[in-house]
Amino acid sequence: MSPKVSTAATRAALLEAAREEFAAYGVAGARVDRIAERAGVNKERIYGHFGNKEKLFDAVINEALDDLTSQIALPGADPVDYVARLTDYYRRHPDLVRLLMWEALNYRGQELLPGQEARVERCARKAASLAEGRGEEPSKATARTLFTLTGLALFPAMMPQLGRIILGDEADDHDALRDQLTAFVTAALK
């Protein structure tokens, strides 16, 4: 029934190698041969397991987002701490941030892509948690606040070069940046 040789390990090795490759070069820049070589696996296995390069990219993104969700607690009653935690997480996982950017650039349309229901659900839960923590009903305003908070946490990790241009060597002082961010959010949400 399961005449497998090592499918789980092969698949996992491919996913990890693909995450590095896609984070570094994006979908268009990524090379299937490099991914297979890094994984120590034959190229054909990519097609056997995932179908094609794009589907492999989707699998990588979904895995990375699952990691994020499982490791960062909901905003709850302390949105300031939430931003701080998110900021740290993104700084420690630049690959995830880069994947999100490549993905954002991959689509130009106005419409929401199919298969995004899981993410809509995840975000709705965060918004609900944020609203509950603030003793409000979930509303459009809460959703916008969540969007803004996400941006505050994500932006420094998205544009490290700009950080270096504006902040110089000061860009390495992550604690100072996080403190400024938390002060900013504290005041704004007062």
Add this chain to the structure above:
Amino acid sequence: MSPKVSTAATRAALLEAAREEFAAYGVAGARVDRIAERAGVNKERIYGHFGNKEKLFDAVINEALDDLTSQIALPGADPVDYVARLTDYYRRHPDLVRLLMWEALNYRGQELLPGQEARVERCARKAASLAEGRGEEPSKATARTLFTLTGLALFPAMMPQLGRIILGDEADDHDALRDQLTAFVTAALK
């Protein structure tokens, strides 16, 4: 002395076609043949004018940034209005935002790239303007504030899909988003 045929027009046509192509597909995804075809010019002209694909990309970025600088006044005494103006500008120029993202993804190193002096200068001027408007001396804190404000204005344009995921159709209500943003900044900078 100037046996030109139409070099300026050719060059401009190439730059415009390249901006569209690069904004849509990035450096790796962009096709030199498509750029030439869109510009109605022979492919070889790209190499004559710009050297290669990467240098053409640099030229496109620089032109777009010059446009931005010339059209958006310094933050000065009204940083809240500055964020609002920036937000609108980015929303009306999605190509610029995408170019900035592709560019940010093109470099992984910690070091500032050579040839960025002009941008450092531009940002320093903005920081100085912001500090002066608030009646302070330019400081690390001012620079961080500028960085954060830039992020607030840029983020919604960078991740429109995420906006749609979090906000649903509400994402189209740009006025509401800008109002929330200005309220946010007003409270934070109080």
Add this chain to the structure above:
DNA sequence: TTGGACGTCAACTAGATAGTTGGTTTACAA
């Protein structure tokens, strides 16, 4: 023990792509 289904891989292919080349046209100076 054995048959077959599935995992693995080396080698292959068809098509695309950045960059080049050699010749032609254009505009101006003398």
Add this chain to the structure above:
DNA sequence: TTGTAAACCAACTATCTAGTTGACGTCCAA
């Protein structure tokens, strides 16, 4: 008018790349 330097372009090439194929190895059920 004519020499010439630069703009222009059609056609070419060497290389690269995503995806395929067919042969072989591995595991398990019967």
